[in-house]
Amino acid sequence: MESGRRRPVTIADIAAATGVAVSTVSRALSRPSRVSAATRERIQAVARAMDYVPHPPARALASGRTRTVALVVSDVTNPFYFGMIRGTQQQLKAAGYAHLLIDTEDSADHEVEMLHAMRRSLDGAILGASRLPARALVALAGEIPLVTVNRNVRGVPSVVIDTPAGIAQAVEHLVSLGHRDIVYVSGPTQSWSNQARWQAMRVALERHGLGAQRVGPFPSGRGSGTAAADAVLNSGATACVAFNDLFALGMLTRLRERGVRVPADLSVVGCDDIFGADFSNPPLTTLAAPIEQAGRMAVSLLVAGLDPRAPQPQRRAVVLPTYLTVRESTGPLTS
Amino acid sequence: MESGRRRPVTIADIAAATGVAVSTVSRALSRPSRVSAATRERIQAVARAMDYVPHPPARALASGRTRTVALVVSDVTNPFYFGMIRGTQQQLKAAGYAHLLIDTEDSADHEVEMLHAMRRSLDGAILGASRLPARALVALAGEIPLVTVNRNVRGVPSVVIDTPAGIAQAVEHLVSLGHRDIVYVSGPTQSWSNQARWQAMRVALERHGLGAQRVGPFPSGRGSGTAAADAVLNSGATACVAFNDLFALGMLTRLRERGVRVPADLSVVGCDDIFGADFSNPPLTTLAAPIEQAGRMAVSLLVAGLDPRAPQPQRRAVVLPTYLTVRESTGPLTS
DNA sequence: TCCGCGGTGACAACCGTTTGCCATGTGTTG
């Protein structure tokens, strides 16, 4: 209790107590090989006894490294990011980095501004689904080490989840169930994933001699499901692939309200396999994405690039596969 | 492009360019009232022109304040925290603080260790559902400003969601549907909320002359739902209140597997109203908790206490109400 | 005219670490 407001112990205190120079203490603590085993032990013992805790800002000021990495997301609320938060958190902790969370509220301007302002206090950042135009992204990468997730721009290391490949499987699945009118429910236009998925959808349908239709774009968020469901219904399609599970889940709710049976009247496929996709009503057929793994990979890529004394030429773009997970929101047409 | 690796501009550069002392620049930027309007404008203009970005670590070293607050959760994966992450994120951003995320992996030891280690780089921390014993919590609060959520310990400011009051409503609801055998599905023993909820359950049932039963404890996580469902079934109860929605959702899945109809054979009530509770099958009756608001309040409490020139004696313990949200997982017994 | 005063800005001392450079001591080699 009486330890209330005592001045925290510094390496100078340890130096005094041990009878060595502060520089030696510093080295004993942060570059142990640079000091003899005996002194090192002694210093570390004293440090422990005095309950020494390093002062990160001072360390950062002197060394230029903050041991902090930011995860930048467009909306913390989106369950898609939950997996990424978890994955990055795990890996960063393991690598001894602190995990800063930045929410850009879906604004590209926020994204650059915040990152620009914080760049001095970060060793790097992971951009989850960046909304930035390519050139801005490259420019930013010049200011601070970056790894993007689900966004591929030349010159910026990235981890992308290969949902497009999965889309082909989904289309295959729907076609084999007898569907011919399949529509894509489009997400925000600036979203790179959205573009990629729509593109994949087009070529997949084409391969079956089918035309590609789409409805939207809709703003991200489950709320969009209502409008999306209505639009799909109006389109006359018998099946749809939604930009993401949030849309799909929202649609399910709306369809139930309107008395539309899923999958008897309409099949729905989502993307990402977020939390909830497995216990919705009906459980959602979706493209399972290894989001958590993507987060971990992104961190690995980033910290690998951060260490100056490391073999640089790593692979700079990782692609993770997706698998179609068939549940109960897809089925043959029965009308 | 060619701005690649140029030395970042410092206040010294600005001072040189403006012809004033660095101290004046510092003041013009961080304590604008301390300098005349004319010089201030001039300095700020130059700073803008030179694209000056303050260096947070240096600032922190000199001032002792880091403008960073940590949110400490026991498991980032738990959807309960999503709301808190969002709430704290919003409010912290608004207050100009950075948001650090710490996952303790359900370990009280991790909790103290990490916080102890990081205390020098934090201005304060928000403890989401701390697992710490009361004395450890108080000790920690002596090291670093703390606000707890869903954990009330004398001397530590807190925000608690009054789920216990809601529990009474839930019991009322179940009793009025004709249930007499109501069981509580217990969460982790160290969880303060769990204790509080079970306690509330006991008094509520007693008021109706009913005995309180419980099953568990179960480790947190949706997976526990399986064992929990089986245990409840074996208990012979016709209704249950689960420690949280994650349990309840897990139970729903298991009950469906076993062919138990909800609510016809068993009524289920959850707590917290997390993401997914509204679209599960059936949608979950639950105690809606204003989690996001709790996060915001916690931040407000914390930053209010951080400002040295502020009216200190704020209210130090906030209680937020819950409301029973009746959906389709509860109903009269029909057998 | 002189004094005191509020407002403004400069000086310089930190804040706690890291790190380049150098002096010393020890062991190895020819």
Add this chain to the structure above:
DNA sequence: CAACACATGGCAAACGGTTGTCACCGCGGA
């Protein structure tokens, strides 16, 4: 045994700001 390489530890200069203290300025009042 000389010469040299290397391991070890010390000195002191950064790193980029903040802030207490003080000197100076021009002003109004006595």
